Amino acid sequence: MVYQLHAHIVLIPRYRRNVMTERVSDEIRSALIEVCTRFDSTLDAFETDGDHAHLLITNAAKVALSRLVMSMKTLIAMRVRAKNWPEVREALWGQHFWSPS
Known part of the structure; x- marks a missing residue:
C-alpha cells in the first residue's frame, strides 16, 4: 500500500517581522528544495508575503511531517542568518529566525 501526504504549511518569522524580501525568499526556496530532495518529498x-511563507508539500509518508518541517526550519534559519542581510539582522535579534509555533 502506498501513501502520499499533502501538507499546507505556514512558516512565520519570529515576532512576525516583515523580513521576506526577494533575496530572502530565494534563499528559503533553495533550502526547501534541498530538504525536500533529501526526504523524498x-x-x-511556495509563496511569501512579507511576514510569512506558505508551502505546499507532498510527502511519501515515510518520514514524520514534524521531522521534515524541523529540518526545513533549521536549514533555512542557518542559511539566512549566515548571509547577515540587514533586513534580517535589524528585524530579528538573537539566534532565532522562526516563531516557535
Whole structure:
C-alpha cells in the first residue's frame, strides 16, 4: 500500500517581522528544495508575503511531517542568518529566525 501526504504549511518569522524580501525568499526556496530532495518529498508550491511563507508539500509518508518541517526550519534559519542581510539582522535579534509555533 502506498501513501502520499499533502501538507499546507505556514512558516512565520519570529515576532512576525516583515523580513521576506526577494533575496530572502530565494534563499528559503533553495533550502526547501534541498530538504525536500533529501526526504523524498516535493515542494509543490511556495509563496511569501512579507511576514510569512506558505508551502505546499507532498510527502511519501515515510518520514514524520514534524521531522521534515524541523529540518526545513533549521536549514533555512542557518542559511539566512549566515548571509547577515540587514533586513534580517535589524528585524530579528538573537539566534532565532522562526516563531516557535
